Amino acid sequence: MSALIKSLHFEKLTFHYEGQEPLLKNVDFEFPVGKRDAPCNVAAGRAQDKRGAASRQTQVIAIRGAQGAGGSTVMQILAGLLTPTSGSYFINGVPVENMSFEEFLPFRLRMGYGFDAGGLLSNRTLFENLVLPLNYHKICSPQEAERRVLALMERFQLIDSKDLRIAYVSASLRKMTVLIRAIIMNPEILFLDDPGIRISKEAQQMYAELLRELRNNGTLHTIFIASFEESFFSYFDYTPIYLEQKQLFTLKETAGK
Amino acid sequence: MITYIDKIGRLLTSNIQYLIRVLLMIYLSIRATVLDQHQGLRTIIGVVSAQIYFTGWQAIPLISVLALASGSITILQSSSELSLLGGSEMIGNLLVVIMMREIGPLLTALVVVARSGSAVATEVGNMRANREIEALESIGINTLSFIVFPRLIGGVISVICLCFYFVVIALIGGFFLTRIIDEMPLNFYLDSLVQALTVEDFFLFLIKTGFSGIIIFSISCYQGLAVKRSYHEVPQVTTKAVVDSIIVVTLFNMSVTVLFYLEQLMRLRGV
Numbered sequence: 103m104s105a106l107i108k109s110l111h112f113e114k115l116t117f118h119y120e121g122q123e124p125l126l127k128n129v130d131f132e133f134p135v136g137k138r139d140a141p142c143n144v145a146a147g148r149a150q151d152k153r154g155a156a157s158r159q160t161q162v163i164a165i166r167g168a169q170g171a172g173g174s175t176v177m178q179i180l181a182g183l184l185t186p187t188s189g190s191y192f193i194n195g196v197p198v199e200n201m202s203f204e205e206f207l208p209f210r211l212r213m214g215y216g217f218d219a220g221g222l223l224s225n226r227t228l229f230e231n232l233v234l235p236l237n238y239h240k241i242c243s244p245q246e247a248e249r250r251v252l253a254l255m256e257r258f259q260l261i262d263s264k265d266l267r268i269a270y271v272s273a274s275l276r277k278m279t280v281l282i283r284a285i286i287m288n289p290e291i292l293f294l295d296d297p298g299i300r301i302s303k304e305a306q307q308m309y310a311e312l313l314r315e316l317r318n319n320g321t322l323h324t325i326f327i328a329s330f331e332e333s334f335f336s337y338f339d340y341t342p343i344y345l346e347q348k349q350l351f352t353l354k355e356t357a358g359k
Numbered sequence: 360m361i362t363y364i365d366k367i368g369r370l371l372t373s374n375i376q377y378l379i380r381v382l383l384m385i386y387l388s389i390r391a392t393v394l395d396q397h398q399g400l401r402t403i404i405g406v407v408s409a410q411i412y413f414t415g416w417q418a419i420p421l422i423s424v425l426a427l428a429s430g431s432i433t434i435l436q437s438s439s440e441l442s443l444l445g446g447s448e449m450i451g452n453l454l455v456v457i458m459m460r461e462i463g464p465l466l467t468a469l470v471v472v473a474r475s476g477s478a479v480a481t482e483v484g485n486m487r488a489n490r491e492i493e494a495l496e497s498i499g500i501n502t503l504s505f506i507v508f509p510r511l512i513g514g515v516i517s518v519i520c521l522c523f524y525f526v527v528i529a530l531i532g533g534f535f536l537t538r539i540i541d542e543m544p545l546n547f548y549l550d551s552l553v554q555a556l557t558v559e560d561f562f563l564f565l566i567k568t569g570f571s572g573i574i575i576f577s578i579s580c581y582q583g584l585a586v587k588r589s590y591h592e593v594p595q596v597t598t599k600a601v602v603d604s605i606i607v608v609t610l611f612n613m614s615v616t617v618l619f620y621l622e623q624l625m626r627l628r629g630v
Contacts, residue, residue: 120587183493203501204394215497220490235498239397283498 105290105323106212108194110135110180112350115189117175125172126179127348128189133180134163134341134352135291135324161317162338165328167345173328174218176345177293180326181215182206211239214289216281218296222268228279229255229264235287254282258308273300281309288321297327298334310337381581384507385573391504398500403509410513414475415520421474423532425466426525430533433457438541450543451551458529459560464567465612467522468575472604475517476579479510480600483583484593492584507580514576515569522568563619567612574611575604 110133118124165173178184179191182198190197193209215221222231229251236247255261258278263271268279277300284292292313298306316322327334343352392398437453483506486492492502534548582600586592 178493181497183496203391207499210497210499213497217490217494217497221494221497223491223494224485224489235500238402238498238500287498 105135106194107135107209107290107324109133109192111192111195112179112186113190113192115179115186115191117172117179117184117187124187124348125175126186126350129348129350131343131350133326133343161323162325162327162340164335164340164342165326165345165350166342167328167330169330171345172348173330173345174295176350177215177295177326177328181213181293182210183215211287212290214284214287214292216284216292216294216297218299221280222276222283224268227265227267228260228271228275231268231279232283232286235283239287241287251286254286257312258282258305274302274305277301278305278309285312285316285322288316290321290323292322292325294325294327294329294334296329296331298329298331303333306334307337310334313338381577384503384581384584385511385577388503388507388511391501392508395501395504398504402505403512406505406509407513407516410475410510411517411520413478414471414514415517418470418474418517418521419524421470422467422521422525423528425470426463426528427532427536429462429466430458430529431536432533433462433529434533434537434543435541438537438543448547448551450548451553451555454530454552455555455560459526459556460563460567461612461616463522463526463529464564464571465609467518467525467568468571468608468612469605471514471518471521471572472575472601472608475514476575476604477597477601479514479576479579480583480597481593483580484586484596485590487584487586488588488590488593502584507577507584510580511573511576515572518572518575519565519568522564526564559619563615567615570611571608574607578604578607 112126112129112131112133115126115129115131116124117126165176167173175184179186185199190199192198198206222228223234226234232251232255233247236242236250237244241247242250252261252264255264260275260278260282263275268276271279281294281297281301284294297309301309313322313325317325325338327338327340329335341352343350392403433454434450437457438447438450441447441450441453483492486506492506495502495505530552534543534545537543579600582596582603585596
């Protein structure tokens with residue numbers, strides 16, 4: 103199956119929350135969207151005064167910035183969860199702000215989003231939260247959906263809490279559920295907002311292993327990670343995108359192992 | 360003087376904007392439901408049933424008490440006053456006008472605002488603050504078809520059914536309660552009621568209750584969705600939803616009554 107999302111691009115994009123200073127101001131940026139068979143950790147993008155495009159061959163992209171700089175906001179705009187205050191966000195050259203919910207849906211279904219906090223339906227159990235997208239969009243049969251969800255819950259030791267609502271489980275189990283839901287529909291692009299917080303080192307390792315499997319089986323071609331802390335980045339080779347002074351830019355050299 | 364005109368202008372503009380936004384939300388929720396090929400009828404029916412259960416079924420004890428009390432008081436008062444004036448046979452007309460056209464739809468709507476409108480605004484507001492709305496969007500579920508539309512439909516059905524129940528309990532239950540004090544014959548009472556009922560009464564009843572349901576649940580959902588990021592906004596929007604719903608429902612009921620009687624008056628004058 104060929105990738106649906108081939109390019110992500112900001113043009114003169116500005117964003118601010120109501121009554122606050124802009125987090126992004128007049129940003130022009132082409133995000134590197136990795137290809138399945140491309141080698142990792144190769145940075146060959148064009149750089150223009152620290153701004154411009156990074157390598158299109160990189161699969162893991164880290165949005166780096168100080169705490170509160172707007173990394174999560176960039177991810178939310180990329181996932182279509184926030185609308186820019188001005189300027190445009192293009193997917194495959196088409197401006198997202200002109201798309202209706204229905205027009206954006208095919209892209210949305212190829213994206214997974216792991217929230218930093220919250221983001222689970224409080225009137226449903228952990229299992230119901232995970233199975234909802236599969237059943238709602240009829241991605242597979244209800245039996246297959248149940249089997250897939252239970253296998254993941256078993257793998258991440260959530261099985262004992264599967265019938266509990268989110269208010270009755272620990273923050274780490276909630277976080278793990280959010281991270282699993284992000285990959286439940288086998289996305290092409292995965293957005294992980296502070297994936298390392300609230301979960302143990304072991305859980306981080308297990309999740310990183312799962313992501314590696316998904317990258318190898320061909321569906322997942324790009325992972326965006328926004329975090330100010332280092333731990334989760336250590337599992338990947340990645341290309342950093344820096345968020346400083348309301349601008350996004352990339353450097354020629356890459357970080358990580 | 361100009362300052363006052365300016366203030367009135369601003370108030371008017373903001374209220375018109377508010378109305379347009381709520382109407383737009385209703386339109387978009389219907390559109391989203393029609394266009395959503397993934398959301399099966401089963402999902403909608405599930406949420407609608409839950410809404411009917413919470414709004415309709417669970418309100419029955421409160422509605423019963425209110426209906427019995429207002430029915431028996433109205434029957435008692437009107438029968439004694441009409442007897443003095445020599446118009447006892449008019450009791451049916453009076454009760455239909457008071458209970459079915461006016462008090463029933465208004466009281467039921469107020470009960471629903473207090474119980475369910477506030478609950479829906481709080482629920483949706485908390486969902487917004489807890490990023491559940493964002494989560495639904497992130498997995499490709501349209502909030503307008505998944506959250507708003509079923510609540511609107513469930514709310515409308517609940518208000519109509521609850522009001523019908525209110526009228527029946529007020530007229531029948533109220534009568535039996537009154538018999539402890541007043542010995543009015545049942546046949547006389549029922550005849551008077553049946554003769555008083557017209558198609559217009561049912562029409563007015565449906566208009567008032569149906570639209571009250573739409574008003575209450577659209578305002579409550581709108582206010583809930585208006586929460587931006589913080590939990591502290593939830594009680595604020597809940598209060599606003601309740602106040603706005605009461606004002607709009609009361610004004611709507613009043614306007615329908617005025618328009619109906621103006622139309623009757625014009626018909627009598629042969630205009």
